[in-house]
Amino acid sequence: MTYILAIDQGTTSSRAIVFDAAMKVKAVAQEEFPQYFPASGWVEHDPSDIWSSVAATTRAAIEKARVGVNDIAAIGITNQRETTLVWDRKSGEPIHNAIVWQDRRTSETCQQLKAAGHEPMVTERTGLLLDPYFSGTKLAWILDNVDGARAKAAAGDLLFGTVDCFLIWKLTGGKVHASDATNAARTLLYNIREGRWDDDICKLLSIPRSMLPEVRDCTAAFGHSRADLFGREIPIYGVAGDQQAATIGQACFRPGMMKSTYGTGCFALLNTGETPVASKNRLLTTIAYQFDGKPTYALEGSIFVAGAVVQWLRDGLKIIGNAGETQALAERADPAQEVVLVPAFVGLGAPYWNADCRGAVYGLTRNSGSAEFVRAALESVGYQTRDLLEAMRADWGGAAKGVLRVDGGMTASDWTMQFLSDIIGAPVDRPEVLETTALGAAWLAGSRAGVYPDADGFAKAWALDKRFEPGMEETERTAKYARWQRAVNATLRV
Ligand SMILES: Nc1ncnc2c1ncn2[C@@H]1O[C@H](COP(=O)(O)OP(=O)(O)O)[C@@H](O)[C@H]1O
Numbered sequence: 293m294t295y296i297l298a299i300d301q302g303t304t305s306s307r308a309i310v311f312d313a314a315m316k317v318k319a320v321a322q323e324e325f326p327q328y329f330p331a332s333g334w335v336e337h338d339p340s341d342i343w344s345s346v347a348a349t350t351r352a353a354i355e356k357a358r359v360g361v362n363d364i365a366a367i368g369i370t371n372q373r374e375t376t377l378v379w380d381r382k383s384g385e386p387i388h389n390a391i392v393w394q395d396r397r398t399s400e401t402c403q404q405l406k407a408a409g410h411e412p413m414v415t416e417r418t419g420l421l422l423d424p425y426f427s428g429t430k431l432a433w434i435l436d437n438v439d440g441a442r443a444k445a446a447a448g449d450l451l452f453g454t455v456d457c458f459l460i461w462k463l464t465g466g467k468v469h470a471s472d473a474t475n476a477a478r479t480l481l482y483n484i485r486e487g488r489w490d491d492d493i494c495k496l497l498s499i500p501r502s503m504l505p506e507v508r509d510c511t512a513a514f515g516h517s518r519a520d521l522f523g524r525e526i527p528i529y530g531v532a533g534d535q536q537a538a539t540i541g542q543a544c545f546r547p548g549m550m551k552s553t554y555g556t557g558c559f560a561l562l563n564t565g566e567t568p569v570a571s572k573n574r575l576l577t578t579i580a581y582q583f584d585g586k587p588t589y590a591l592e593g594s595i596f597v598a599g600a601v602v603q604w605l606r607d608g609l610k611i612i613g614n615a616g617e618t619q620a621l622a623e624r625a626d627p628a629q630e631v632v633l634v635p636a637f638v639g640l641g642a643p644y645w646n647a648d649c650r651g652a653v654y655g656l657t658r659n660s661g662s663a664e665f666v667r668a669a670l671e672s673v674g675y676q677t678r679d680l681l682e683a684m685r686a687d688w689g690g691a692a693k694g695v696l697r698v699d700g701g702m703t704a705s706d707w708t709m710q711f712l713s714d715i716i717g718a719p720v721d722r723p724e725v726l727e728t729t730a731l732g733a734a735w736l737a738g739s740r741a742g743v744y745p746d747a748d749g750f751a752k753a754w755a756l757d758k759r760f761e762p763g764m765e766e767t768e769r770t771a772k773y774a775r776w777q778r779a780v781n782a783t784l785r786v
Pocket residue numbers: 302304554555556557598599600601602603615616618700701702703704705
């Protein structure tokens with residue numbers, strides 16, 4: 293039994309990956325599923341799509357890998373975080389669509405809670421902000437808006453879960469209602485300092501404790517998959533939210549180590565060790581992972597638009613046919629032009645948290661063309677990362693100018709990675725395995741199953757594909773970053 297099945301349930305697709313004993317990818321299956329936008333700023337998933345895409349891709353990956361089900365030692369799960377589901381304890385039927393992390397419908401509730409002065413207490417206990425991003429107010433919305441939900445919840449007939457918890461419930465045939473500490477840490481209901489659901493916050497949002505799952509370590513036993521799913525019961529041994537799983541997959545096990553994942557958006561996590569660091573710069577404090585009942589904390593910064601800016605160049609402006617074309621165009625851009633793009637398409641995330649501002653372009657001349665736009669778009673990813681790192685350095689002395697480990701689809705762009713290193717003034721390391729998120733989940737499950745090495749052994753196995761070293765002069769770096777900051781300030785004021 294030397295293979296591990298990792299489930300990566302993301303925002304737009306579900307993926308299943310079979311890893312071999314050497315932690316190499318043996319087979320991958322992926323399925324996209326529909327996104328529902330019932331009103332402006334609302335985003336939902338149909339829970340049956342989440343489940344059917346996971347069921348289909350896990351079976352397909354096992355088949356493609358040509359391994360017997362008896363050779364799979366364990367299942368690891370990683371998932372889009374914060375997305376909120378509520379289902380009936382007896383029938384297992386969801387009572388509403390899943391409300392996705394991007395959904396802003398609870399903006400007003402958050403504003404009211406802030407106006408009533410609750411944010412300092414909530415931030416102190418959960419490490420999060422009173423923002424619709426997190427699960428708590430989404431869960432309260434479902435209870436308030438589905439007929440009879442409040443009464444059923446009070447009677448103990450409803451269960452809440454983030455996506456990991458829902459998948460564990462489905463995989464085990466309703467036998468296990470549990471989540472891991474990293475997912476719990478994103479709900480706005482979990483006290484990350486005390487390691488338990490917070491009764492005061494639950495009361496504030498009128499959420500009955502009986503709905504909430506049991507919270508376990510990332511390497512706990514989460515039951516077994518139903519025998520009829522794969523032909524045999526397989527233990528579920530590893531669970532972590534996707535950004536935390538990427539941190540684990542990048543072996544950021546020591547305080548001061550950080551990773552940044554560049555997909556549609558970008559999420560940077562900095563390991564701060566065994567004590568939670570409260571941010572003065574609107575970063576989130578979260579749990580990076582939890583082993584043996586002991587949490588390791590992280591500071592997290594989220595950027596909403598990273599790779600999405602490249603999609604906009606392709607689908608919106610139509611100045612490229614595919615993402616790979618950005619490299620040549622950026623190289624060709626006129627060095628004398630100083631075009632700056634602030635991609636605040638949906639507002640700005642950390643450290644600004646401004647939901648209302650919108651994107652802007654500065655420094656256009658009569659000669660500005662597609663090459664300068666492309667360069668400005670790729671540069672915006674580097675500048676936004678520097679914003680996060682500046683905030684991390686201001687928050688915590690341990691965040692010195694260390695190496696940044698990167699992963700995600702956009703790290704394929706050498707130009708972007710070189711600019712990133714230039715503008716942050718630190719080395720950027722791209723690993724050989726870019727399936728870092730799934731690898732993190734696989735390692736959690738595989739180490740518990742005894743198939744994979746311990747954390748030290750795993751960290752040693754981490755292999756570098758390419759290191760990008762900063763080559764820009766300090767004066768140029770300072771001038772460029774100052775221009776970016778002026779552009780952001782102007783954008784926030786419009
Ligand atoms: N060569 C490239 N240059 C620039 N951006 C790229 C390149 N290849 C992929 N991307 C960007 O990376 C993103 C896809 O990354 P991925 O990790 O698959 O994202 P997600 O998991 O959020 O869907 C897309 O937004 C795409 O525009």
